[in-house]
Every structure is written in structure tokens, then in C-alpha cells.
Amino acid sequence: MVTNSGISNLITGFTGVNSASLVNDLVAASLQPKQDAVRERQNLNQARISALASASSALDTFSTALTEILNGRKFSGSLVSTRGDLVAASFIPGQKPEGLPATVQVSQLASAQSVVSASSYAANAQVGEGTLTFTTATGSFDVTIDSTNNSLGGLRDAINAADGGVTASIVTDNSGSRLVLRGREGSANSFTVTGSGGGAALDAFAYPPAGGAGMNSVTTAADSLVNVNGIQVVNSSNQIDTAVPGVRINLLAAAPGTNVVISGDQPTSSIKDVLTEFVKAYNNLRGALNEATAPGLDGASGGPLAGERAARDMMRAMASLTTKPLTDTGAYTSLADIGVSTNRDGTLTLNSVRFDRALAADPEGVARMLEPATPTAANPGLAKAFEDVKTSLKAPSSSLTGAQERLKKLAANLTEQLEKVQEDSDRYREQLEKTFGDMDRQLTILRSTQSYIEQQVSVWSNSNNN
Template sequence: MTSIGSSIATIIGGGSGIDTGALVTQLVNATRAPREQAITSKQSLNSTRVSALASATSSLATFSTALTEAMQNANLAGQPVSNDPTIVALSTLPGGKPQGLPAQIEVQQLAAAQVLESVNLPARTDPVGLGTLTLTTASGAKTITIDGTNNSLDGLAAAINGANAGVTASVAVDNRGARLIIKGASGATNSFTLTKELTDTADTNLSRFTFDGTTGGMTRQQSALDSIIKIDGIEYRNNTNTVDTALPYVRIDLNKAAPGTLVTLATNEPTSTVKDLVTEFVSAYNTLRTALNAATAPGTDTKSAGALAGDSGVRDMLRKLSALSTTSLAASGTYRSLSDIGVKTNQDGTLSLDTTRLDAAVAADPSGVAQMLNPSVSTASTPGIAKVVADLKTSVEASGGSIAASKSKYDKLAADYAKQMEKLNEDMTDYEDQLSKVYSAMGTKLAALKATQSYLTQQIDVWTGGSSKN
């Protein structure tokens, strides 16, 4: 609108003594300033609340994630160990806490695979004979055919492997020559035979590579055996040297047979304690709660209110956080909530820990307390503290949740304030146009008046001059 102001100044000029362009600008600014300040103050406050809400949500998410990771990494039950790993080694299986320990184990026999060895031939490419052999394993019988395309130790080994019967054939070569080696899977049920029909008219040389379970052209260098162990006097037989069904959530690796030797299986000291875990939880929670308390603090004579004072979404979050100490974490047992082991909610919402009470609970039922805090499998009735906090976070952030509702409210306010500012800009443009028209009309009238004044002055001067001559 500068051009309009300039035109006014041109019409009136300096003769009127009024800078109408500046006057219009001053009037518009004077009208605009209080209204604009009111809107920008609301926008600034709303932006502060949006930022504070995002910070509160992020802090809760960080707390939940850190708690989940701490629980996943916590080893409250210790690890299963053996006092002689050269005989037996132990490890934990996923899905639960090792059970059945301590125990005594005796490794009477290791599982083994049947191994056959053939006679030596001068070279691995030497012919083995034409015809067919029958490979019989636990999975059934397979026909092994040797013809002009594969008549060698390498060809025979490839034909056996190609049958996919659960055995592996290879050719061993040393300074004595080359020979066929066949190895099956471990376990007594995985023995196998490689036979040639007595009525078969094929090359008799193939008989060098037969074994009927007792005798044949090949020599059995190792028999198929089950592992045999005794745990606390109870015998277990398996077809491998890895036993994962004898003790719940414990993997037993058998490294050496030692009949008559008892090996102790037990649990070592946990790498983290329940007390450490609860103390860390209370400290992290209080850091979160103190920040939220500051953000929601009401204003007083000496300090201004927190950015989220009165926000219903954060109030709901605080209410749910305050209930953590009494929330049920286990469906049964003496200890079912944090309050049962000495965690109390203070008046300001922070937590305090009675370490004497916690120590007594751990001493009385260490497994029960650990299971309550960090169950092997989280369920609806035994969720564990990490799951409860994660569910709390999900509930307030979900669509329709309290935090989501607050965010939606602030987003709507931001959009409304933007529209108010846009409307103010339009109103002030119209107001400036209106003032410019008023002062333009005023300038026209003033110009006419000044022209009349000038004419009258000239006439008076003429009249006055004429009287003096007479």
C-alpha cells in the first residue's frame, strides 16, 4: 500500500503539513500490534507445549526401552555350570530358567557314528567293478549303480552321496593308496549296510565294498552307538552327544566318556542381583518422574507454571506411572508387586526403596522375586515390570490415548492460530485500504480549499492595492 500513501502525499503535498503515508502506517501498526501480540503469545505457548509433550513422550519411551533391555540382559538366576567341562559342558536353552540343578551326572558312553573303511586301491581313479549295491539305512534301501561312467572310488563315493540316505562317503588318500570311507549319523539306530545280492552276476570286485552288518569286504572301524548318561541315578540314552531334554532349559554337551566319575552340575552366582535391578529401576524412574513433575508444576508467586501444567494427557501418564508400585506383576506367591518388596510411591510421585525389606524378600524367596520382576515367559497374569511399562507407554500413545489426544489438541490450536494470523493480515490490509481512501478524499478537499484560499488572497491583495492608489 506504499503507492497509495505516496499518492496522498502528492495530492496534499507539504502544504497541508501532514505526512499522510506515515500517518496511515502508524494507525495500522497501532491497531495491529496488540492483536498480533496476543496471537503470537498463544502460538509461542502452544509451540512450547508441543515441544514439552514430545519430550515427555520421548522420555517415557527411553525409560521403557532401557527397562526392557535391562531385563533382557539381567541374569538373575545365574548360569548352569559343570565342575569338569572336559567331561560335560552346560549352557542355557532359550525360553525359561534352568531347572533341576544341582545334579550329579555320569557319562557312561558317548554317542558314535558307524564308520566303514574299504581295502586300499593304488589310486582313487582305479575301477571298483560294475553292477549294483544296496545301501540300507534307517530311512530305507537305496540302489547304488556303478557303470562305465562312474567306475572308480570317486564315482562310487559320489553315487552313495547322491542317494541322500543319511550317510557320507569320501575317498581317503595316503602313502598306502586310496580307500573308500563311509560314515553314518550318530546313534544306535543309524547303523547301515551296503550289500550285493549273492545271485548278482555283476563284477565280483564290487564285493570289496560291501558290509552286511557283521562282515564284508569293508571293515567296520566304529560302531553306531547311543550316548548313555545317568543324572542323579536316572539313565538317559540319546543318539547324539548333545542332550537338551533331560533338564528343563539346560543343554548338556557330552565331551568325554568317564564311567564311574560323577560330575556336579550346578548354577553359578548371577551376574546381576535383584537388588541391583530394583535399585536401577527406582533411580531411572525417579529421573523420569522428576522431569515430568517440573513440566506439569503449577505456577506460584515465585515461579511460572510448567509448560504442561494442566495438560490432561500428561496427568493421565503420571497417574498410571504412580500406580506401578502396586500393579500386580504375578498371579500367585508371596511377592506380587513392587510394594511387596519394599518399593513405595512418595507423595510427589517418585519412588523410594526400603532395602531392608527387599533383602528380606530376596532371602526368603529369591526365585519368586526374580520371576515376578522378570518372568521367563511374560503372560497376562505374570507380565513382569518391563511389559507393564511397555503396555503403559502403548496405551497413552495409541490412537485415542491421552497423549495422542493432547497432541491432537495442540495441533488443532496451532492450525487455528495460523488462521487467526492470516485473518489479521487480511483485516489490516483492508483497514489500510480504508484509511488510504479516507485520507485521499481529505487531501482532495484540502487541495480545493487551498486553491480557494490562494484565489481569495490574490483578490484581497488586489483590492488592498487599489484602495491605496485612491
């Protein structure tokens, strides 16, 4: 095939035409409009893909933030005990409190068995060598005293190093030092100590005492006895995590017959603050959707999602939140009942007067409607209600998922179209180069013929002159 440079050199010499430039101009005139049309569609399609992706991501972010805020404890405030000297209460991390207020009666505290040596020892006095065997609810362990640790301090350290459920300490007063042993709380955690036997000095640390030698009892092992909302609860500890869901009860003193009420103080300002923040964040999301779906008017371009069904479905589903039942009990069951209304553009407004009136009338009911302890289908609360909307919008059969798949396929199709336009342009260039190559050969033949004729005419003219 004749190259562009060959065509240019030959034709330019005869006609003054730059064929390479002419081919480029013809190809560009054919290719550019087609490329521009496809790329314009690509840009619009990509804008729609990005807008839908942003809207979908915003749904996730909004739902996650709402769930973190309304976690079943936001409106519980701080736990309050009517007798802080008897019972203290706190939230259990990661759990939602239920069943408040709760009434508690403490009949008996849990206690640990403790014993003290009957004899006092001077500093650095030997206690005797041998073996002490400790028996607990979980098994037994031995403590050996020899020349390396034959002292009250050595015995204490050896018991503690065994880590068998009995701890040792030393109490010192004017009479000298005594060994104190303590087990774990709960009636099942009592222990016994057996000395090496016979007349060995370590028999002084036996319990129960054997042969007149041994330690004296200070406290016995016992369980806590508590009445919670009329139900007796027995525990081996003074910390109770299982009587009221999500609440840790710490028993401080026994007072049979005395009712202690544990409740959460209602932080009314927090409820309003959270709802105000919800309305603000909702309006930001709805405003972005309004802008993305705005139609083009008076020659102005519309939003990337103008006319997109998925966006309309998203806005319609979000708008239903104000009237959707958040609970099936009480006087206030929806956002509309507590003063949240929808504006003409789909954004929300909180009527403070109406909200304050509802909150004053039933603060617990409003809090429970917005943030139930355990969300259910009948009592979803605000966070679950929005989560349900999001789940429905992003379901495999939803218009949002369908639109995202459709736009993804269109993007691939437009890429193929652009490649085809380029392939067609390459073929057009080849055709032009072939055409100009043929013209080049014809011109060469014509010039050769012209040169032969001119030579013959010159010969004839010279002959006639002679």
C-alpha cells in the same frame, strides 16, 4: 485508489504530514498487540505439545530398555552342570529358559553308522571302475568311478560331492589306506552300499558285504536315550533343544543311573545392579515430569504441563508400580516388598539393607518376581508391568492421547487466528489509505478554491488602486 506515495506527495506539499509513515504506524499499533497475544499462546501451546511428546517418547524408550534388560535370562546367570564330563548346557539364542533346575540321566548316546573297507590300498592304487549305489532314509544316489577318478581318493571325493547324507574319509596306517564311510546320527539314518555286481572290484566297498566281499561295520546308527525330569526323551542327535525350554543340552557320555543337574547360578550382584539402574532411570523420568508440571510461584513461570491432567495421570500410574503385584506366588510379590519406596516428590529409593535381606532369603523368588520366564497377567514381572502402564497411558481413550489431540487442534486454531489478524490488518490498511486518499482530494479542492479566491482578491485590489 490513490496510492500512499501520491498521498504523501500531495499532502506533504500542503500540510507537511507523511501519510505513508502515518498509515504504517497506525497499522502497526493495531496489529502488533494482537499478533503478540496469539503468538504467545502459540509458543505456550507448542511447549505443551513438545513436553507431552517428550514424555510419551520417554515412556517408550524406558519400556523398551526395561524389556531388553529383563528378557527372561538376565537373572539366570550361567548354566551349570553338576557333571560337565557327561552333559553340557547352554542357552538357546532368542529363547527364555524355563524349568530349571533340570535333572538329566544319559542312558545312551546317539551314534552314526560307520563302516571301513576290509582291504588296504597303496597310494595311487586303482579301486576299479563301476557304480556304487547308496541307499539312505531319504533316498538313494549313485557314485560312478571311471578312468578319471579310479583311486581311493577319487572314490572319496565322488562320495562327498554327491552330498547324499554319507561322508567318506581315508585312514592310513602301516598297512596302507582304507576308506571309511559315515552316515548321520540316529537310528533312522542307517545306509547300505551296493557294488556294480559280479566280480567287479567295487564290490569291496559294498555294505552289507555281498558274496564275501564288502566293508566291515565299525558302529551302528542309534538314537540317544535320555531321562529328563523323569521323562524319557529319544533323539536322533546328541544335541537336544526340546527337553528343557530355552536350554540346549549336549550329551558327552552315557552313564545310566547317574543324575546330572543343570541349573542357573544366581548372579545376586546383577539383580541388585539392574534394580538400581531401574530406580535411577525411573527417577530421571519422574524428575523431568516434576519439572514440566511445576506450578508458577512468586511470579515465576510454571512448567509447560502445569495443570495438565495427562501429566498427572502419567505420574499417578507410574507411582503405582511400587505396590503393583508382579507375581502371585512367594513371599515377595512387589517392589515395596524388597525395599523400593516412593519419596514425597514421586521419585524412588532402594533400601539396600532390606533388599539384601530379601535376596539372601529367596534369591530365586526375587529374580522370578522381577523377571518371570514367561510374563502373564498374574505374573507380569517388572518389564511387563511397566509395559502395561505405558499401554494404558497411550490408549486411544487415555487422557494423554486426548490431550495430544486437543493441543493439535488448538495449534491449528491459533494458526487460523493469526491469519485472521493479518487479514483484518490488511483491511484496516486499505481503510486508512482510502481515508487519506479522500482527504487528499478534499485538500486539492480547497487549495484550488483558495487559489481562485486569492486571484480574485488580487484583481479587486488592483482595480481599487487604479
